[in-house]
Amino acid sequence: MKESGGIYNQFLDWREKYISPKHFILILSFMVGCCSAVAAVVLKHFIHLIQWVLEHYLVRGEYTFWYFIFPMLGITLASLFVYYVVRDDISHGITKILYAISQRKSIIKVHNVWSSVVSSGITIGFGGSVGAEAPIVLTGAAIGSNLAKIFRLDQKTMMLMIGCGAAGAIGGIFKAPIAGLVFTLEVLMMDLTMTSVAPLLISSVTATVLSYIAMGSDPMFHILTPEPFVLGRIPWYLILGVACGLSSLYFTRATSRLEQWFRKNVRAIGLKILVGGTTLGILVFLFPPLYGEGYTSISQLINGHPSAALANSPFEYFGSSVGVLIGYFVLIILLKVVASVATNGGGGVGGIFAPSLFVGAVTGFVVARLLTLCGLEVSESNFALVGMAGLMSGVMHAPLTGIFLIAELTGGYHLFMPLMIVSVISFLTILLFEPHSLYAMRLAKKGELLTHNKDRSVLTLMTMDNVLETDLQEVSPFMNLGELVKVIARSNRNIFPVVDEKRHLCGILLLDEVRNIMFQPRLYRRFTVRKLMTAPPAVLTNSMQMEKVMEVFEDTGAWNLPVVNERKEYIGMVSKSKIFNTYRDVLVRFSEE
Numbered sequence: 196m197k198e199s200g201g202i203y204n205q206f207l208d209w210r211e212k213y214i215s216p217k218h219f220i221l222i223l224s225f226m227v228g229c230c231s232a233v234a235a236v237v238l239k240h241f242i243h244l245i246q247w248v249l250e251h252y253l254v255r256g257e258y259t260f261w262y263f264i265f266p267m268l269g270i271t272l273a274s275l276f277v278y279y280v281v282r283d284d285i286s287h288g289i290t291k292i293l294y295a296i297s298q299r300k301s302i303i304k305v306h307n308v309w310s311s312v313v314s315s316g317i318t319i320g321f322g323g324s325v326g327a328e329a330p331i332v333l334t335g336a337a338i339g340s341n342l343a344k345i346f347r348l349d350q351k352t353m354m355l356m357i358g359c360g361a362a363g364a365i366g367g368i369f370k371a372p373i374a375g376l377v378f379t380l381e382v383l384m385m386d387l388t389m390t391s392v393a394p395l396l397i398s399s400v401t402a403t404v405l406s407y408i409a410m411g412s413d414p415m416f417h418i419l420t421p422e423p424f425v426l427g428r429i430p431w432y433l434i435l436g437v438a439c440g441l442s443s444l445y446f447t448r449a450t451s452r453l454e455q456w457f458r459k460n461v462r463a464i465g466l467k468i469l470v471g472g473t474t475l476g477i478l479v480f481l482f483p484p485l486y487g488e489g490y491t492s493i494s495q496l497i498n499g500h501p502s503a504a505l506a507n508s509p510f511e512y513f514g515s516s517v518g519v520l521i522g523y524f525v526l527i528i529l530l531k532v533v534a535s536v537a538t539n540g541g542g543g544v545g546g547i548f549a550p551s552l553f554v555g556a557v558t559g560f561v562v563a564r565l566l567t568l569c570g571l572e573v574s575e576s577n578f579a580l581v582g583m584a585g586l587m588s589g590v591m592h593a594p595l596t597g598i599f600l601i602a603e604l605t606g607g608y609h610l611f612m613p614l615m616i617v618s619v620i621s622f623l624t625i626l627l628f629e630p631h632s633l634y635a636m637r638l639a640k641k642g643e644l645l646t647h648n649k650d651r652s653v654l655t656l657m658t659m660d661n662v663l664e665t666d667l668q669e670v671s672p673f674m675n676l677g678e679l680v681k682v683i684a685r686s687n688r689n690i691f692p693v694v695d696e697k698r699h700l701c702g703i704l705l706l707d708e709v710r711n712i713m714f715q716p717r718l719y720r721r722f723t724v725r726k727l728m729t730a731p732p733a734v735l736t737n738s739m740q741m742e743k744v745m746e747v748f749e750d751t752g753a754w755n756l757p758v759v760n761e762r763k764e765y766i767g768m769v770s771k772s773k774i775f776n777t778y779r780d781v782l783v784r785f786s787e788e
Contacts, residue, residue, distance in 0.1 A: 304337070329546020
């Protein structure tokens with residue numbers, strides 16, 4: 196029912212009367228693209244401004260002790276900003292978007308429109324070893340969600356606007372319109388339809404054009420002397436693909452376990468800043484390429500200047516021999532994850548886009564240098580460039596995003612074939628070990644992740660409360676057969692949970708077990724429920740996700756199973772028929788959305 200009065204409500208009435216929903220979605224996607232581009236440009240300039248101030252007013256030499264202090268200072272400022280100003284968890288931006296989508300609510304808090312820009316800008320500007328891309332994607336998604344909310348659009352349209360914001364953010368910060376579209380479809384959205392593609396394209400292209408105007412049209416990584424693709428080197432790209440897949444596996448698992456360690460062992464804000472800042476400061480001082488996003492080191496690798504990464508580090512004194520270079524970069528691959536987790540765990544805000552690109556370039560260089568030592572002729576520049584696509588494909592489980600993003604970031608369209616080979620092989624390699632991307636892993640562990648698999652998505656939307664039946668007649672284990680027959684007479688079910696005085700589940704009683712003796716009064720006092728009951732094939736808990744519940748039903752072959760709470764108290768039963776009916780209803784709603 197429409198509200199009356201006020202300019203705002205009059206505008207909404209006018210919009211509904213004169214602009215069709217389809218056309219308004221296209222207009223709104225353009226607005227989201229513009230706002231996302233502005234946010235991306237502001238964040239980039241904010242980061243560069245902080246770096247310029249630090250380098251021109253505090254640093255007096257090529258590399259000083261300040262580079263140990265800067266990261267800790269950035270983490271401290273960002274942490275205090277989040278703790279005292281934002282007062283909300285704004286880390287893991289893309290995971291938050293996936294969660295909003297998985298709950299079919301598509302609501303992202305208003306403060307995410309600006310809070311991630313400020314906090315990530317401070318973190319990265321002072322040398323935090325993370326990327327600005329995930330925060331800006333959350334910013335774009337928040338812009339889309341809240342604009343849709345302002346115009347009172349439905350949840351389906353809000354979800355589409357979240358996708359438009361993400362596409363615009365990627366297009367704006369990377370100047371990569373195709374990658375923005377593909378990332379949104381591959382990582383965030385569930386279904387590809389023509390009605391969703393047009394708004395996503397408008398947002399992505401709009402943001403990219405505005406980014407061109409503000410920051411120039413040159414690709415982010417300029418290749419000075421591009422080397423052509425040689426068909427005979429395909430086997431070596433296959434090796435690189437496997438190496439990137441294994442490196443992605445290490446990146447994913449190490450990040451997940453280190454984050455878990457930080458959550459469990461480092462909780463106080465002061466301790467977080469101390470542990471995260473000190474760890475990051477030491478790593479950056481020993482390995483300067485770990486400072487900030489690492490894009491300077493990537494440019495050095497793809498342009499054939501790997502020894503430049505040794506500058507101003509303690510390892511510089513060992514020379515730039517092959518052994519030193521390979522050992523140095525292998526350590527960087529291993530420690531980049533530690534630096535990134537220390538940044539976020541210490542209170543900083545940033546994403547894994549840039550770290551995955553950085554580790555990919557280093558992995559590509561190391562593999563190329565090892566192949567060269569084996570007497571094979573390969574291009575280290577091309578391997579570094581293609582390695583970025585391999586790592587991104589593996590870590591994000593998004594091979595198309597890896598392919599198009601690297602092609603657009605570098606202008607390396609002549610390497611489409613190796614980009615496709617390495618991205619696909621890396622994705623297939625990590626898929627053998629990890630079914631979910633690093634973004635989705637956190638939600639998958641909680642059973643809150645919607646996927647492209649519609650069956651799993653529908654099960655995710657179902658909860659135990661949807662299928663729990665509490666109308667079954669309960670019986671006591673001490674009840675005799677005569678008393679049991681009276682209960683059976685007023686029940687319309689053929690299964691009875693056996694519950695003691697503390698409501699602990701003792702077993703279940705099936706009507707088939709007493710059918711032959713229930714009409715013999717002489718046996719009424721001889722048998723008790725305890726003698727007649729059986730153990731259930733399995734017992735469910737009220738915290739189980741529906742996908743796990745269905746697995747239990749399949750494994751046991753049961754049709755009805757009891758449910759208990761965390762105190763082992765009986766709370767109800769679940770039947771296959773109830774699950775199937777609920778599944779059908781949810782599937783209908785899911786398909787309509």
